[in-house]
Amino acid sequence: GQNIDQPTEMTATEGAIVQINCTYQTSGFNGLFWYQQHAGEAPTFLSYNVLDGLEEKGRFSSFLSRSKGYSYLLLKELQMKDSASYLCAVIDSNYQLIWGAGTKLIIKP
């Protein structure tokens, strides 16, 4: 079966750095996405990785290792507004999007 694993919940401090991990076992791989979802709101696109390595976008970076079936989302200089759930999703060989359950990130002052 296809599976995406993320921690259920993480806590971090305002101004700090946090890394949210995602591991996947899917039938094929055509890309990995990270989405942000604030409570009660729609998910919004953060990043896309299809090649190994780090993609940086402002305070957010996303890393991919296809050989290890592993990605992480790195958030720097945390702000209170970063409190949200972060969803990892993988496109499989049939171009279907497989979603993880999401990681709820709690930011404390």
Add this chain to the structure above:
Amino acid sequence: DADVTQTPRNRITKTGKRIMLECSQTKGHDRMYWYRQDPGLGLRLIYYSFDVKDINKGEISDGYSVSRQAQAKFSLSLESAIPNQTALYFCATSDRGRFTGELFFGEGSRLTVL
């Protein structure tokens, strides 16, 4: 105004009732999707449509039906609602092409079936 609009945003209904959730989009995208989200679970695909004449079942289509009335409109129906269909429902769109994962979501429709 939102690019992807869902109505109603909230609905409480009783077991056995027929419910329709509507989605319209102004992004000009060909591809539209219906997902449900439950606490502790990932988004699960109910149905998707790549154009007006194309309808496909997702992983959890039982108990649901859809209609693609136009490129911009995609509605989801629950013919006879049951309590385990209580969930947050999202409509989403994406553009044609190889980069098929970037989805644009509506604001969600929270459905409660009593």
